[in-house]
Amino acid sequence: MKFYYSPGACSLGSHFLIEEIGVEYEGIPIHIKNGDQLKDAYVKVNPKSKVPAILRPDGSLLTEFGVIAHWLSQTYAKDRFAPDSFEQELRIMETLDYIVATMHMQGFSRILRPQKFTPNEADLEWVQNNGKDIVTKATGFLSTQLGDNPFIMGDRLTIADAALFYTMFWGVARLKLDLPENLIAYFDRMSSRPAAQRAMRLEELI
Numbered sequence: 210m211k212f213y214y215s216p217g218a219c220s221l222g223s224h225f226l227i228e229e230i231g232v233e234y235e236g237i238p239i240h241i242k243n244g245d246q247l248k249d250a251y252v253k254v255n256p257k258s259k260v261p262a263i264l265r266p267d268g269s270l271l272t273e274f275g276v277i278a279h280w281l282s283q284t285y286a287k288d289r290f291a292p293d294s295f296e297q298e299l300r301i302m303e304t305l306d307y308i309v310a311t312m313h314m315q316g317f318s319r320i321l322r323p324q325k326f327t328p329n330e331a332d333l334e335w336v337q338n339n340g341k342d343i344v345t346k347a348t349g350f351l352s353t354q355l356g357d358n359p360f361i362m363g364d365r366l367t368i369a370d371a372a373l374f375y376t377m378f379w380g381v382a383r384l385k386l387d388l389p390e391n392l393i394a395y396f397d398r399m400s401s402r403p404a405a406q407r408a409m410r411l412e413e414l415i
């Protein structure tokens with residue numbers, strides 16, 4: 210299995226999950242800061258020009274964070290990640306999708322890449338503030354959901370934690386946003402897990 214990632218990008222959440230599950234893989238860095246995702250060599254692999262992507266043992270490519278996480282967990286660690294019920298499965302997907310589609314794509318993207326949302330230099334700060342508002346609302350909601358639990362879905366690790374881990378890597382470690390205390394403590398706990406330490410070390414983030 211080949212795993213395509215960019216150091217510190219959302220693929221960090223997939224990297225964490227792969228390490229947590231303990232499956233064998235070859236990690237291939239695609240440096241977004243150098244535009245590697247747009248170069249022919251990678252476009253041939255993934256025409257979407259995005260990370261994460263996984264070239265599976267059968268030679269087929271899988272993309273999209275949530276789909277990759279679902280495939281990894283159900284293929285390599287089914288017992289550990291099996292939801293207790295259909296309702297719980299829905300809630301895990303609901304949380305993961307909110308983190309990726311709203312908090313990451315709508316919120317953090319505006320903070321980290323404001324130039325993608327406006328051609329006007331004068332609007333960049335407005336776009337970033339708009340992104341901060343989206344992240345503030347999302348983290349407020351997720352902080353309430355987390356409460357005093359160790360993980361976002363309660364007392365066990367799920368694929369939604371892989372999504373919350375990479376977004377909190379941005380919010381806590383990289384941007385040092387003013388976030389709810391339980392989410393900061395959550396990031397500290399998650400990032401000290403051996404799998405997170407391995408993933409961050411391989412991406413040269415620590």
Ligand SMILES: N[C@@H](CCC(=O)N[C@@H](CS)C(=O)NCC(=O)O)C(=O)O
Nearest residue numbers: 218219246258259260261273274275
């Ligand atoms: N919907 C995709 C989004 C992936 C995505 O936006 N990845 C970013 C890195 S965090 C990327 O590859 N950006 C490169 C670019 O936009 O040129 C997913 O869920 O995997």
